[in-house]
Amino acid sequence: MNDTLDVLIVGGGPVGACLAGLLLSGAGGPALRVAVLEPERPRAPEPGSPFDLRVSAFSRASEHLLAACGAWARIPRERLSPFERMRVWHASAAPHGPDVLVFDAAHAGEPNLGHIIENRQVQAALLDAFEEAGGRIIPARLRDLEIGEDRVTVTTTEGTLAARLLVGADGARSAVREAIGLTADVLEYGQSAIVAMVTTERPHERTAWQRFLRNGTLAFLPLADGTSSIVWSIDTARAAALCEASPEEFAAELERDADGALGRIRLVSERAAFPLRRLAAHRYVVHRCALVGDAAHVVHPLAGQGVNLGLLDAATLAELILDARSEREDPGALRVLRRYERWRKSENQLMGSMIHAFNRFLAHGSGPLSRLAQRGLGWVNRSEELKRFFIGRALGLSGELPRICTAKAGIEAGAP
Numbered sequence: 019m020n021d022t023l024d025v026l027i028v029g030g031g032p033v034g035a036c037l038a039g040l041l042l043s044g045a046g047g048p049a050l051r052v053a054v055l056e057p058e059r060p061r062a063p064e065p066g067s068p069f070d071l072r073v074s075a076f077s078r079a080s081e082h083l084l085a086a087c088g089a090w091a092r093i094p095r096e097r098l099s100p101f102e103r104m105r106v107w108h109a110s111a112a113p114h115g116p117d118v119l120v121f122d123a124a125h126a127g128e129p130n131l132g133h134i135i136e137n138r139q140v141q142a143a144l145l146d147a148f149e150e151a152g153g154r155i156i157p158a159r160l161r162d163l164e165i166g167e168d169r170v171t172v173t174t175t176e177g178t179l180a181a182r183l184l185v186g187a188d189g190a191r192s193a194v195r196e197a198i199g200l201t202a203d204v205l206e207y208g209q210s211a212i213v214a215m216v217t218t219e220r221p222h223e224r225t226a227w228q229r230f231l232r233n234g235t236l237a238f239l240p241l242a243d244g245t246s247s248i249v250w251s252i253d254t255a256r257a258a259a260l261c262e263a264s265p266e267e268f269a270a271e272l273e274r275d276a277d278g279a280l281g282r283i284r285l286v287s288e289r290a291a292f293p294l295r296r297l298a299a300h301r302y303v304v305h306r307c308a309l310v311g312d313a314a315h316v317v318h319p320l321a322g323q324g325v326n327l328g329l330l331d332a333a334t335l336a337e338l339i340l341d342a343r344s345e346r347e348d349p350g351a352l353r354v355l356r357r358y359e360r361w362r363k364s365e366n367q368l369m370g371s372m373i374h375a376f377n378r379f380l381a382h383g384s385g386p387l388s389r390l391a392q393r394g395l396g397w398v399n400r401s402e403e404l405k406r407f408f409i410g411r412a413l414g415l416s417g418e419l420p421r422i423c424t425a426k427a428g429i430e431a432g433a434p
């Protein structure tokens with residue numbers, strides 16, 4: 019086969035599409051031959067249409083990565099919802115009392131702490147930018163693959179392809195992960211996250227509000243049109259009942275769980291519930307294949323980190339592939355891929371464990387460790403140093419970062 023690609027990415031979700039864009043935009047020498055396999059390419063939302071149900075909080079690091087591949091400029095300003103503050107509190111505390119943990123962008127010298135953006139909008143902007151830069155998007159689904167010494171041969175619903183490196187960016191139920199025999203630890207939380215749009219009596223003040231409930235978590239993400247997107251993670255049976263309840267019953271339960279923080283609430287959209295699980299692949303790579311994003315790791319949505327971690331996987335893998343190319347190394351060589359795995363697995367495990375502990379001891383539980391964790395919110399609030407650490411994590415600008423994040427941010431790698 020003489021039309022072998024350099025890199026074939028299975029899955030054009032936000033992570034796969036970002037990797038594709040970074041590989042093309044970072045090409046200083048001879049261009050890499052990159053293609054994306056994506057059977058369900060979305061269109062950007064129509065101008066003036068209401069916000070989609072599926073939105074995510076994108077960190078500053080993610081903003082830099084989207085900008086680097088030409089996607090950020092494609093997102094209309096009115097569909098970007100910056101948030102300037104986060105207010106986090108436990109059910110044992112009053113929503114406007116002294117034990118609320120407040121992170122404020124102004125205190126960190128930042129204009130905001132990130133942006134809430136529709137998933138579909140980000141995915142469409144990334145894929146459009148990639149295509150315009152000369153990338154190839156193949157509207158097909160992976161069927162099967164075979165790893166050879168110098169290439170991977172892939173059977174799709176539309177024909178056969180070959181690549182020197184195959185990347186699985188095909189989400190939590192990754193067919194690539196399965197086909198290359200990589201195992202994972204999986205934990206079913208027994209919870210589902212309800213997502214919906216609401217209006218609130220009190221303005222959201224460009225603040226992300228989050229309450230740990232003793233039996234789950236409730237977040238209000240502020241949108242530019244004044245509405246809020248809720249992510250309400252609770253036991254699956256209760257979530258199913260609430261999705262069936264009348265809009266008035268739903269809003270009344272929501273007001274109760276929000277402890278009146280935003281006043282009266284009205285449901286203004288459909289509701290959808292997503293079962294929650296944690297997944298951590300034991301290995302991210304084999305010869306000629308790598309996993310990125312949800313294909314490698316899935317975390318609880320309470321910290322709004324899933325896609326942000328995946329975009330950092332994409333940036334790290336892109337950097338190592340481009341470095342290998344400038345050294346005339348094979349991008350699919352296990353030596354290159356192992357560096358990616360060592361780098362990202364430790365970062366993802368650290369964040370995954372922190373999020374898991376928040377869910378176990380703050381969102382649930384009543385033992386001594388939970389009481390300690392609840393008090394911890396107040397301690398963090400009173401310590402400028404701890405707050406800076408958590409703001410750095412929320413902005414995605416701490417930990418070991420790929421060069422593209424630090425270059426744009428003008429900061430030293432590893433600085434909080």
Ligand SMILES: Cc1cc2nc3c(=O)[nH]c(=O)nc-3n(C[C@H](O)[C@H](O)[C@H](O)COP(=O)(O)OP(=O)(O)OC[C@H]3O[C@@H](n4cnc5c(N)ncnc54)[C@H](O)[C@@H]3O)c2cc1C
Nearest residue numbers: 029031032033074075160188189311312322323324325326
């Ligand atoms: C309720 C909820 C709220 C969340 N909120 C946040 C948040 O605020 N911030 C945040 O950072 N994260 C959040 N997340 C997590 C975030 O949604 C995921 O981490 C993110 O979507 C993962 O992106 P991905 O590109 O890895 O995978 P996906 O988004 O799942 O994309 C996978 C792509 O692969 C394609 N595909 C699948 N199978 C195949 C195949 N066989 N062949 C070819 N293509 C295939 C699919 O069509 C899809 O486009 C949230 C998650 C949930 C459930």
